Amino acid sequence: MQSFFDVRSNPRLAWAGLAVIAIVLLVLPWALASVGTAWVRITNIAILYVFLALGLNIVVGFAGLLDLGYIAFYAVGAYVYALLASPHFNLHLPFWIILPLGAALACLFGVLLGAPTLKLRGDYLAIVTLGFGEIIRIFLNNLARPVNITNGPQGIARIDPFHVGDASFAQRETILGLDFTGPIKYYYFFLVVLVVVIIVNIRLQDSRIGRAWEAIREDEVAARAMGINTRNIKLLAFAMGASFGGIAGGMFSAIQGFVSPESFTLVESVMVLSMVVLGGMGNIWGVILGALLLSFVPEILRYTVEPAQMALFGRMLIEPEVIRMLLFGLALVLMMLFRPAGILPSAVRRRELEVPAK
Amino acid sequence: MNEPLPLLTAKGITKRFGGVQALADVGFTIHHGEIYGLIGPNGAGKTSLFNVLTGIYVPDGGHFAFDGEVLLTLKPNDVAARGIARTFQNIRLFANLTALENVMIGRHVRTRAGVWGAISRNARAREEERAIHRRAYELLEYVGVARRANSLAKHLAYGDQRRLEIARALATEPKLLALDEPAAGMNATETAALRALLEDIRRDGTTILLIEHDMKLVMSVCDRVLVLDYGKKIAEGSASEVQTDPKVIAAYLGGDVSLNLKGA
Numbered sequence: 053m054q055s056f057f058d059v060r061s062n063p064r065l066a067w068a069g070l071a072v073i074a075i076v077l078l079v080l081p082w083a084l085a086s087v088g089t090a091w092v093r094i095t096n097i098a099i100l101y102v103f104l105a106l107g108l109n110i111v112v113g114f115a116g117l118l119d120l121g122y123i124a125f126y127a128v129g130a131y132v133y134a135l136l137a138s139p140h141f142n143l144h145l146p147f148w149i150i151l152p153l154g155a156a157l158a159c160l161f162g163v164l165l166g167a168p169t170l171k172l173r174g175d176y177l178a179i180v181t182l183g184f185g186e187i188i189r190i191f192l193n194n195l196a197r198p199v200n201i202t203n204g205p206q207g208i209a210r211i212d213p214f215h216v217g218d219a220s221f222a223q224r225e226t227i228l229g230l231d232f233t234g235p236i237k238y239y240y241f242f243l244v245v246l247v248v249v250i251i252v253n254i255r256l257q258d259s260r261i262g263r264a265w266e267a268i269r270e271d272e273v274a275a276r277a278m279g280i281n282t283r284n285i286k287l288l289a290f291a292m293g294a295s296f297g298g299i300a301g302g303m304f305s306a307i308q309g310f311v312s313p314e315s316f317t318l319v320e321s322v323m324v325l326s327m328v329v330l331g332g333m334g335n336i337w338g339v340i341l342g343a344l345l346l347s348f349v350p351e352i353l354r355y356t357v358e359p360a361q362m363a364l365f366g367r368m369l370i371e372p373e374v375i376r377m378l379l380f381g382l383a384l385v386l387m388m389l390f391r392p393a394g395i396l397p398s399a400v401r402r403r404e405l406e407v408p409a410k
Numbered sequence: 411m412n413e414p415l416p417l418l419t420a421k422g423i424t425k426r427f428g429g430v431q432a433l434a435d436v437g438f439t440i441h442h443g444e445i446y447g448l449i450g451p452n453g454a455g456k457t458s459l460f461n462v463l464t465g466i467y468v469p470d471g472g473h474f475a476f477d478g479e480v481l482l483t484l485k486p487n488d489v490a491a492r493g494i495a496r497t498f499q500n501i502r503l504f505a506n507l508t509a510l511e512n513v514m515i516g517r518h519v520r521t522r523a524g525v526w527g528a529i530s531r532n533a534r535a536r537e538e539e540r541a542i543h544r545r546a547y548e549l550l551e552y553v554g555v556a557r558r559a560n561s562l563a564k565h566l567a568y569g570d571q572r573r574l575e576i577a578r579a580l581a582t583e584p585k586l587l588a589l590d591e592p593a594a595g596m597n598a599t600e601t602a603a604l605r606a607l608l609e610d611i612r613r614d615g616t617t618i619l620l621i622e623h624d625m626k627l628v629m630s631v632c633d634r635v636l637v638l639d640y641g642k643k644i645a646e647g648s649a650s651e652v653q654t655d656p657k658v659i660a661a662y663l664g665g666d667v668s669l670n671l672k673g674a
Contacts, residue, residue, distance in 0.1 A: 252529050255531060256528050259527070260521055261523070261525060263514060263518065266504065266511075270506060270507060271502050271503075275504075276485070276486040276490075277490060278581075279487050279582050280515070280518050281485075
C-alpha cells in the first residue's frame with residue numbers, strides 16, 4: 053500500500069493510482085446520492101471517524117500510549133462549536149474561527165490529561181484515560197446548573213451549519229447543473245480536510261518527532277537515556293491526537309445540528325480504538341481502512357439484514373443490532389487468529405508480533 | 411604543570427535501597443581522554459553507580475561535577491543532553507526498528523526539528539533529516555555494522571547489537587561514554603575487535619567509563635581502574651596497581667575463606 057503511493061520509486065504508477073482515487077472520491081457523493089442522500093451523510097460520518105481514528109493512532113499507534121477516553125476530545129470540539137454557533141448563547145461565530153478554537157481547546161485538554169498520566173503505562177494509563185473520558189461526559193451532563201452552560205442531558209440544538217457570509221452549507225444549490233445538497237457540500241469540505249490530515253500524519257510519522265514516538269513505544273528507559281525528553285514528546289502525542297479529535301468534533305456538531313452527552317460515551321471511545329486496532333495500529337492506511345469498515349458495515353447491515361430476512365423467512369428473526377454484534381465478535385476472533393497486528397499492519401507492529409524463527 | 415579540569419568528579423555518592431547500601435560514599439575523578447575502568451564482584455554497585463550518574467536513580471547523598479557543572483537530580487534526558495551517553499548491561503535497543511533507525515534516534519538530542527518542521531518539511535528540516543541520516547550511517551560504519559543498517563536490531567548478532575548500542579550512544583555526541591559490560595557474552599575475537607573500537611573512540615576524543623568483568627580487557631585498555639565491593643570504593647589506581655592490591659584480591663576470591671567443619 054505504502055509503496056503503491058511511492059512517487060519516487062515508481063512515479064507513473066503512483067500518480068495514476070492517485071488520479072484514479074481522486075476521481076473516485078470526487079464522483080462518489082453523486083453516486084451515493086443517487087442511492088439516497090442518507091448514504092452521503094453516512095459517508096460524512098465515516099470521514100469523521102477516519103479523523104478520530106487517525107488522531108487516536110498518533111497516541112496509540114505511534115507513541116504506544118493506550119487511551120480509552122479519546123472521545124472526550126471529540127466532545128470538547130463538538131461542544132465548543134455548539135456553544136459558539138447556536139442560539140444557546142446566541143453566538144454565531146463562523147466555522148473557520150471555531151474549528152481552530154475547538155482544536156486548540158481539545159489540545160489543551162490533551163495536555164491536561166497527559167500531564168498527570170505521564171508515569172503510567174499500559175493498563176494503568178488505560179484506566180485513567182477511561183476515567184477522564186467519563187469525567188468529561190459527566191461534566192457535560194451536569195453543567196446545566198447553577199449556570200446553564202451545556203444545557204445538560206437535553207443537549208444543544210439548532211446548531212448553525214457551516215456558512216461563508218450568507219452562503220450556508222445546509223442550503224441546497226444548483227451549480228453548473230449539478231444539485232449540491234448540504235451533505236455533498238460537507239463531503240467535499242471534509243475531503244479537503246482529510247487530505248491535509250493524512251499528509252500531516254504521514255509527515256509526522258516520518259520525522260524526528262515520529263522517531264521519538266517510536267523510541268518511547270519501544271523502550272522508554274532507553275529513549276530517555278538517548279536524551280529524548282519523554283515528558284514533552286508524550287504530551288505532544290496527546291496534544292496532536294486531541295486536536296484532531298477537536299476538529300472532528302466541531303464538524304460533527306455542524307452536520308448534526310445537535311449535540312448531547314449521549315454521543316460521547318465510552319462505547320464511542322472503544323469504537324474508535326477498535327478502528328485503529330482492526331486496521332493496523334501505526335499504519336495510516338490501515339487505520340483509515342479500519343475506520344471506514346467499522347463505519348460502513350453496520351450501516352450496510354442495517355439496510356440489508358431486514359429485507360434479506362423478510363425475503364427468506366417472511367419475518368424478522370434476528371435484529372440487525374444482534375447481527376452486528378455477532379459479526380463484531382466473529383471479526384474479533386478471526387483477527388486474533390489470522391491478522392493479530394491488524395488488516396494492514398505497520399511494518400513495526402508486524403515485526404513485534406511475528407513468531408521468532410527457531 | 412597546570413592540572414586540567416577533570417571531566418567528571420564524583421563526591422560522596424550514596425544510594426540505599428531499603429536496607430541495602432548499594433553505594434556508600436563513593437568518590438572518584440575521570441580525566442579527559444581517559445578510559446576509566448569500573449570493576450567489582452557481582453552486586454558491588456557498579457550498575458547502581460551508572461544509574462545514579464545517568465539520572466535513572468536519584469542519589470541519597472553526594473553529587474557529580476561534570477565538565478565544570480554540578481549534576482544534581484537531573485533527568486536522564488538532561489544528562490544525555492549534557493554529554494553523558496550510556497549503554498545497558500542487558501542490551502536495550504529499539505528491537506523492532508532497524509539498526510539505522512536506532513542510531514538516527516540517538517541524533518534526536520542534537521537536532522531541533524519540531525512539529526512545524528515535520529509537517530511543513532521546510533528546507534531546514536529536510537537538510538537536518540539528511541544530516542541525521544548521513545551521520546547515523548557514518549556511525550554504523552565506524553562501529554562496523556553498516557552492512558546490517560537495514561536489518562532489525564533484534565535480528566543482529568549479539569556482538570553487533572553491543573556495537574550498535576555503542577553507535578547509538580555515540581550519536582548523542584557524548585563527552586563521556588559510559589559502557590555497561592560491553593564485552594559480556596562476546597568471544598575472544600569479538601572482544602579484541604571491541605578493544606580496538608574503544609581505543610578508536612578514545613583517540614577520536616571521547617572519554618570512556620567502562621564497567622567490565624573481562625579482566626583481560628580491563629587491564630589492557632583502561633588507564634585507571636576503580637574497584638567497588640559492597641557499594642564501597644576499595645581501590646583505585648592503574649591496572650597493575652589494582653591487580654596486586656590485597657583488598658581487591660580478597661574481594662574477588664573471598665576475604666576470609668575458612669572452612670567451618672564444626673557444624674557438619
